[in-house]
Amino acid sequence: MTAVALAGVTKVFNAGRTDEVTALATIDLTVENGEFVSLIGPSGCGKSTLLRLVADLIQPTAGTVTVAGKPAKQARIDQEYGIAFQQAGLFDWRTVQRNVELPLELRGSSRSERHDRAREMLELVGLADFAGHYPAQLSGGMQQRVAIARALAVHPPLLLMDEPFGALDEMTRERLQDELLRICASTGTSVVFVTHSIPEAVYLSHRVVVMSARPGRITEIVPVDLGERGEATRQSPGFFTGITKVRRALRGGPVPAEAPA
Numbered sequence: 001m002t003a004v005a006l007a008g009v010t011k012v013f014n015a016g017r018t019d020e021v022t023a024l025a026t027i028d029l030t031v032e033n034g035e036f037v038s039l040i041g042p043s044g045c046g047k048s049t050l051l052r053l054v055a056d057l058i059q060p061t062a063g064t065v066t067v068a069g070k071p072a073k074q075a076r077i078d079q080e081y082g083i084a085f086q087q088a089g090l091f092d093w094r095t096v097q098r099n100v101e102l103p104l105e106l107r108g109s110s111r112s113e114r115h116d117r118a119r120e121m122l123e124l125v126g127l128a129d130f131a132g133h134y135p136a137q138l139s140g141g142m143q144q145r146v147a148i149a150r151a152l153a154v155h156p157p158l159l160l161m162d163e164p165f166g167a168l169d170e171m172t173r174e175r176l177q178d179e180l181l182r183i184c185a186s187t188g189t190s191v192v193f194v195t196h197s198i199p200e201a202v203y204l205s206h207r208v209v210v211m212s213a214r215p216g217r218i219t220e221i222v223p224v225d226l227g228e229r230g231e232a233t234r235q236s237p238g239f240f241t242g243i244t245k246v247r248r249a250l251r252g253g254p255v256p257a258e259a260p261a
């Protein structure tokens with residue numbers, strides 16, 4: 001079964017008005033179970049719009065969005081995915097702990113289950129000591145890590161992430177990239193991940209979807225075959241080849257031939 005399938009998806013905002021925008025035009029994209037797919041492209045090309053369509057936060061103007069074999073709306077009701085978006089989107093009046101517990105509350109988990117799972121997730125993102133704090137008492141990067149913990153709390157089969165590491169320092173970012181890959185590998189979670197960073201997209205993904213702006217389209221899909229990731233991956237020739245391929249695709253230039261081994 002596929003995790004996500006978009007078929008002929010078009011999204012027009014403000015249709016028929018002077019400020020009409022075609023954010024996405026005839027997008028076809030399939031994400032397999034356990035696959036990690038990144039979206040990359042210039043600002044305004046429709047990456048967040050695509051993710052919001054998958055999350056059923058907005059509806060397509062044309063085409064169909066299927067998540068875990070169901071219409072997007074049903075998948076949302078069934079909590080088939082967790083989301084971590086550009087803004088952390090935490091509730092100011094809830095502690096860190098209770099923010100992470102929220103999706104478990106919606107699912108009707110018991111109090112002790114909620115507590116334990118939230119603790120486990122906060123430990124994972126290195127914030128166990130801040131469970132009793134409120135979001136306003138945390139830095140932007142820490143808030144973002146709480147949002148990631150919350151997205152993971154129900155162990156969803158699919159994660160939708162919109163520049164989740166954008167506000168983090170480089171070392172934390174690399175650590176969380178590795179954590180995310182470890183979690184995905186051990187749970188079989190599929191991910192659709194938006195980023196502006198070419199190295200991040202290449203490091204994380206099985207495939208990098210390159211998009212162009214106005215109207216947002218997929219111009220190229222770059223497969224990445226780096227095997228198991230680790231510290232050495234970031235220095236490997238294959239990693240740099242992947243970066244070059246994605247950079248060329250973003251510029252609209254020819255893809256270079258494979259570098260000799």
Ligand SMILES: Nc1ncnc2c1ncn2[C@@H]1O[C@H](COP(=O)(O)OP(=O)(O)OP(=O)(O)O)[C@@H](O)[C@H]1O
Pocket residue numbers: 013014021022023041042043044045046047048049050
């Ligand atoms: N709710 C909305 N109403 C009207 N236009 C919108 C709305 N949301 C997005 N758009 C427009 O759709 C286009 C795509 O926006 P989107 O946020 O998906 O881009 P993006 O690729 O995520 O950009 P960035 O990299 O800057 O986050 C933009 O032209 C934007 O102005």
Ligand SMILES: [Mg+2]
Pocket residue numbers: 047048049086162
């Ligand atoms: Mg965006």
